[in-house]
Amino acid sequence: MATWTGSGLLLVGHGSNRWKSGQDVTIRLAEAIKQQGLFDEVVPCFCKVEPFASLKLIGSQRVYVVPNFAGVGRFTRSILPEALGITGPLTTVDGRNIIYCEPVGCHPAIPYLLCKRALALCRQQHLKPSSVALLVVGHGSRTGQASQTPLQVAASIAQASIFAEVVPVFIEQEPNVRRWPELVLASHVLVAPLLISEGSHAREDLPPLFGLAGVGAGQISGRNTWLMPGIGSDPDVIAMILDQVRESDRLLTSLDALAPPG
Numbered sequence: 001m002a003t004w005t006g007s008g009l010l011l012v013g014h015g016s017n018r019w020k021s022g023q024d025v026t027i028r029l030a031e032a033i034k035q036q037g038l039f040d041e042v043v044p045c046f047c048k049v050e051p052f053a054s055l056k057l058i059g060s061q062r063v064y065v066v067p068n069f070a071g072v073g074r075f076t077r078s079i080l081p082e083a084l085g086i087t088g089p090l091t092t093v094d095g096r097n098i099i100y101c102e103p104v105g106c107h108p109a110i111p112y113l114l115c116k117r118a119l120a121l122c123r124q125q126h127l128k129p130s131s132v133a134l135l136v137v138g139h140g141s142r143t144g145q146a147s148q149t150p151l152q153v154a155a156s157i158a159q160a161s162i163f164a165e166v167v168p169v170f171i172e173q174e175p176n177v178r179r180w181p182e183l184v185l186a187s188h189v190l191v192a193p194l195l196i197s198e199g200s201h202a203r204e205d206l207p208p209l210f211g212l213a214g215v216g217a218g219q220i221s222g223r224n225t226w227l228m229p230g231i232g233s234d235p236d237v238i239a240m241i242l243d244q245v246r247e248s249d250r251l252l253t254s255l256d257a258l259a260p261p262g
Contacts, residue, residue, distance in 0.1 A: 008041035008060030015046030025232035070105035071149025111156035133186035140170030
């Protein structure tokens with residue numbers, strides 16, 4: 001297994017002012033990685049709550065920044081890089097090398113992870129996947145700029161032809177999750193939030209739309225519904241975070257190879 005001796009990992013979550021659970025997933029993941037001893041330091045931090053994302057939290061000369069977000073959006077494109085003073089995959093800040101990795105939700109195995117979890121729920125509930133609709137719920141953006149990751153994930157799962165329907169919806173843009181009854185035909189609906197944490201969206205916004213008070217099974221609009229927890233609770237995400245670090249290393253090695261000799 002690769003190790004990053006002399007390097008630190010800054011794992012950055014969104015955070016929630018209303019729900020402490022919005023921070024819990026990032027803290028647990030950081031602690032699990034720290035226990036493996038792969039980095040000199042592993043520090044969790046957040047965009048919306050303390051400890052706020054800052055390079056002052058970590059002392060290593062080489063720092064990997066992994067956004068613990070479900071996809072590319074405003075936070076990962078501009079807010080977080082600006083907060084850290086980084087301008088690309090590799091930035092030198094005060095003499096330190098800062099490597100900016102892809103968000104966790106952009107990992108190529110995310111469709112497999114959602115599919116695996118949905119199939120496990122089908123087995124548990126004695127449902128035939130071919131009779132079930134899988135609703136992939138992304139956060140989205142009022143500007144529409146965050147839409148590509150959930151659409152790509154849903155399209156990848158649909159190509160496998162496992163479920164009767166695979167329908168992408170969003171919390172903050174169209175097609176909006178509130179319209180799911182008109183978008184889905186099946187009577188059995190599995191709801192797979194493409195969300196990392198268990199913040200206000202997971203705990204307050206989504207459950208009532210499916211006849212629920214929280215994660216679990218419900219009935220609404222003549223449909224049987226099952227709401228799954230966010231993906232951050234899955235242990236496979238630990239390996240995905242490390243893969244994003246490895247991928248950044250590969251990218252930087254490739255860029256070095258293409259650079260003209262000094």
